[in-house]
Amino acid sequence: EDQVTQSPEALRLQEGESSSLNCSYTVSGLRGLFWYRQDPGKGPEFLFTLYSAGEEKEKERLKATLTKKESFLHITAPKPEDSATYLCAVRPNYGGSQGNLIFGKGTKLSVKP
Amino acid sequence: DARVTQTPRHKVTEMGQEVTMRCQPILGHNTVFWYRQTMMQGLELLAYFRNRAPLDDSGMPKDRFSAEMPDATLATLKIQPSEPRDSAVYFCASGQPGQGIDGYTFGSGTRLTVV
Numbered sequence: 001e002d003q004v005t006q007s008p009e010a011l012r013l014q015e016g017e018s019s020s021l022n023c024s025y026t027v028s029g030l031r032g033l034f035w036y037r038q039d040p041g042k043g044p045e046f047l048f049t050l051y052s053a054g055e056e057k058e059k060e061r062l063k064a065t066l067t068k069k070e071s072f073l074h075i076t077a078p079k080p081e082d083s084a085t086y087l088c089a090v091r092p093n094y095g096g097s098q099g100n101l102i103f104g105k106g107t108k109l110s111v112k113p
Numbered sequence: 114d115a116r117v118t119q120t121p122r123h124k125v126t127e128m129g130q131e132v133t134m135r136c137q138p139i140l141g142h143n144t145v146f147w148y149r150q151t152m153m154q155g156l157e158l159l160a161y162f163r164n165r166a167p168l169d170d171s172g173m174p175k176d177r178f179s180a181e182m183p184d185a186t187l188a189t190l191k192i193q194p195s196e197p198r199d200s201a202v203y204f205c206a207s208g209q210p211g212q213g214i215d216g217y218t219f220g221s222g223t224r225l226t227v228v
Contacts, residue, residue: 043117045219046218
């Protein structure tokens with residue numbers, strides 16, 4: 001069964017304290033691993049797509065990496081405005097179907113000034 | 114910025130009533146999704162469409178939920194009759210997978226409360 005597990009469920013950091021969020025996945029063929037940010041009362045906002053092991057992408061203080069089993073979202077010197085829930089999702093390779101994302105339950109990040 | 118528009122933002126209804134949620138996807142996106150988000154289950158796919166044709170609705174309770182795309186600018190999700198367990202936030206998302214636009218864009222959601 002295709003599955004996405006994120007850890008930790010919640011993470012509290014002090015401003016400037018770097019850390020990483022983990023996304024472990026099992027999927028029958030990976031057609032992309034996605035990271036989203038979700039603020040309270042809003043829809044998920046797309047951050048990155050990674051397609052193959054070894055790939056890395058960066059955006060401001062965020063860097064996403066991918067291996068064959070998991071992905072990490074590294075947050076360097078976070079600021080309070082980075083506080084949000086970070087969602088990981090995978091798109092399985094269902095015999096040519098291009099569509100559905102399977103989401104993890106997210107990591108709620110709080111950054112204190 | 115282009116955005117996915119969902120209406121209404123909030124809906125409170127009594128058990129047994131019909132609920133219709135609407136979504137205007139981003140112009141040019143050929144794939145539209147309906148997701149439901151709850152604290153317990155997270156984001157779950159209900160249904161999705163490619164070029165207005167339904168591709169997968171296996172996540173929907175068929176006896177009460179229905180999803181349609183009457184045209185390229187409108188997707189609807191209907192619940193009839195509604196039940197308290199349907200209380201959740203319903204998100205619409207659109208994208209164009211395989212065309213270089215792989216990060217689907219989500220709307221702000223419809224928060225449904227069934228009492």
